[in-house]
Amino acid sequence: MRRKAFTLIELLVAMGLLAIVMVMASTIFRVAVESYRMAKANAEVMQKLRIITSQLDRDLQGLCQQDQAFAVCLTQPDPNNQQGHSRFDRIVFFANGDFESYNQVQPQAGGPAKTVHGNVALISYMLARYRASNRWIQASRVRPSQRIMARTQHILTPEEFKDALDPNGGAKDGPKNSNDWYRWHNRQEHDHMTLLDWAHLSETVKANALSVITDVDVEGSTLTADPRGACVDPCDPNSSIHMLLCEGVGEFAVQGWDEDDPNHWAPRTNDKGTLGQTSYQGSFPGQGRALKFTFTLYDSKGIFKKGRTFTHIVDLSD
Secondary structure, three states, rough: OOOOOOOOOHHHHHHHHHHHHHHHHHHHHHHHHHHHHHHHHHEEEHHHHHHHHHHHHHHOOOEOOOOOEEEEOOOOOOOOOOOOOEOOOOOEEEEEEEEEEEEEEOOOOOOOOEEEEEEEEEEEEEEOOEEEEEEEEEEOOHHHHHHHEEEEEEEEEEOEOOOOOOOOOOOOOOOOOHHHHHHHOOOOOEOOHHHHHHHHHHHHHHHHHHHHHHHOOOOOOOOOOOOOOEEEEEOOOHHHHHHHHHEEEEEEEEEEEEEOOOOOOOOOOOOOOOOOEEEEOOOOOOOOOEEEEEEEOOOOOOOOOOOOOEEEEOOOOO
């Protein structure tokens, strides 16, 4: 009696069909995984975008138009950028609002530690210095995906607190040494002064304070202390977490609406994409009209190799 069986041709056809099905299934699975990873990375980037823009909107809603604003716009060499450079802008301004400190501090009059509250604050935004190998390195020397957008605040308060540093410092040029300046900006979230007190600070003290806040040499500054700027250590969040606004911000640019500029947004890079250090003290183009912020955001998994670039315009005309 003869037994029925598959022929060689039938087996080859079946194996071919199985291989096609397996290839199609693996392709569909790979596309599904990539789509999931892309969607997750996109959601992370959009969350970062909301964090930055909502904070900018809140701060600039109360921008003090009558008081000093300060901005520094420049490109710096960036080996991580195909163009060879990126924007590393800074902006400092006074704002009205409802501000409170992240950390609690001890009142000078005694009693338990408390949160500092105030209705006026000196706000700054910039890409922070990064802690590596026991030293602070500038943002331009850090991989874009590791760069940190810092927001600092100095709440103006009539209340006195223990161990607080006075930017006036009892001296004509401010605190006496680099450690004091570093602690004033990176650890202290309040100042015992008013807007009028700030206006009456000597030009040297103002220049030194702005140099510390922005990490650039401000005209009139006598300060050579280092490090300057916002110094955020992601490995020691207890000391600097109050300044950490968002991680993975690879580039940050600030522009103002300028009626006299054909492009209307100033300052802007030249034909080579570079911009020398351009400072605005007292006023900024578009301070009474609109400000445009441009930043490149990276996801934590590196899905977007070049990041995603966004622009955010804040209307100040009201």
